[in-house]
Amino acid sequence: MSFVSVEQLEKHYGATPVFSDINFTIARGEFITLLGPSGCGKSTLLRCIAGLTSVNSGKIMLDGHDLVPLSPQKRDIGMVFQSYALFPNMNVEQNVAFGLRMQKVGAEESRKRVAEVLALVELTPLANRYPHQMSGGQCQRVALARSLVTRPRLLLLDEPLSALDARIRKHLREQIRAIQQELNLTTIFVTHDQEEALTMSDRIFLMNQGKIVQSGDAQSLYTAPVDAFAAGFIGSYNLLDAERASKLLQRPIASRLAIRPESISLSLTGELEGEIRSHSLLGNVIRYRIMAREVELVVDVLNRSASDLLPNGQRVSLSIDPEALCEVA
Known part of the structure; x- marks a missing residue:
């Protein structure tokens, strides 16, 4: 049985839809990321699950119980926002203990649980500091500790790292x-940052215009995008229409193709010739823009040393891994 189940969820403001027919399930202990551009509905969906925003129809099931009729306080959900939302007149210990006070947890139990969670987020030495005396990262860890201390059944994180x-x-x-895995929470x-999604998640739900357009683990989303939006949002795919794909590969191609930049290798001799138009240094990767057969391609090459950098105007040969050619809608 799924631990979280969202069924036919719909939210609109008047005649303006935010999302509709949202359906997904989450297993106990899973780390799920809602990924997508600004305005796609991911933060509103999170707020609906938390109970901070009402839904127009549908169910939000947590461990077999529908949360929709319940107030936020009765959902047993912890939430961390982009803005830390700490009380400026309370120190770290008091901020973390606030939720326990609202739950009327006894003083001794409260002290014990606050101490445990401060140790978990490595803030024990800062227990008596106030928010204005700490960095942004430290304040965000306080916000995380405040959500964890109440031992929620579900933790929601709304772009907590973007600032x-x-x-x-x-x-x-x-x-x-690491904390999520340790607690099996x-x-x-929620994020718009693909790197965060790819590195943190058990599964990713990619959203666009109020719909979940693709879901799966990081590998499947990165290597097998279902459409042009997914290919454009996850990674820096080369998106070629059928005409340009046919011209590049010199054989009939009936559909649009997506080609990962790192699946194209460079050499100085070979069949598919091109010319470097520009290059960018991205730390451990050199990104080239290369014109080949009147088609511009983005090619990523590992930056091993300064001698690896090829100049603009250099003629090169390209080799494309046929396994990396992905048909997209």
């Missing part, structure tokens, strides 16, 4: 994933 710098974001996403995470 943080890249180094802190990477460390915190690793920490969140069923989690739904």
Whole structure:
């Protein structure tokens, strides 16, 4: 039996639909990511599950019970927002204990649980600090601790890392994933960042215009996008219509093709010739734009050393892995 089941969920504001006919199931302990561009409905869907936004129709089942009629306080759900929403007049310990106070948990039990969760998020030494005395990453860990301390059956995370710098974001996403796995906590995470989704999730639900257009693990979404939107959003696919694909491969192609940039290899001799038009250094990857048979391709090559960088105007040969050719709608 699924731990979370969303059935035919619909939300609209007047005549404006946000999402409709949303259906999915989540197993106990799974880490699910709702991924998609701004305005696709992912944050509204999360708020509907939390009870912060009403739904127009459908069911939200948690462990066999429909949450829709229940108030947010009775859903046994923890939620972490992009904005930390900490009380500025309370220190870390008091902020984390707030939910327990609302649940009327005894003082001794509260102290014990707060101490446990502060140790879990590595904030014990900062227990007496106030929000203005801490960094953004530390404040976000306080918000996470405040959600965990009530021992929710379901944890919801609404773009909690988007306001943080890249180094802190990477460390915190690793920490969140480790804590989630340690506690076997069923989690739904919202992001528009494909790297976060690919590295953190058991499964990803890719959303566009109020629909879940594809779902699966990171490997399946990355290597087998179902349509042009999925191919464009996950990775930096080369999207070729049938005419350009036929011209590039020199054989009849009836459908649109998606080709991953890293599945094209470069050499100085070969059958498919092209010319480097531009290049970008992306740390461990060099990204080239290459014109071959009047078709521009993006090609990613591992940056092993400074000598690997080829200049603009260089003639090169390309080899495309036939296994990496993906037909998309």
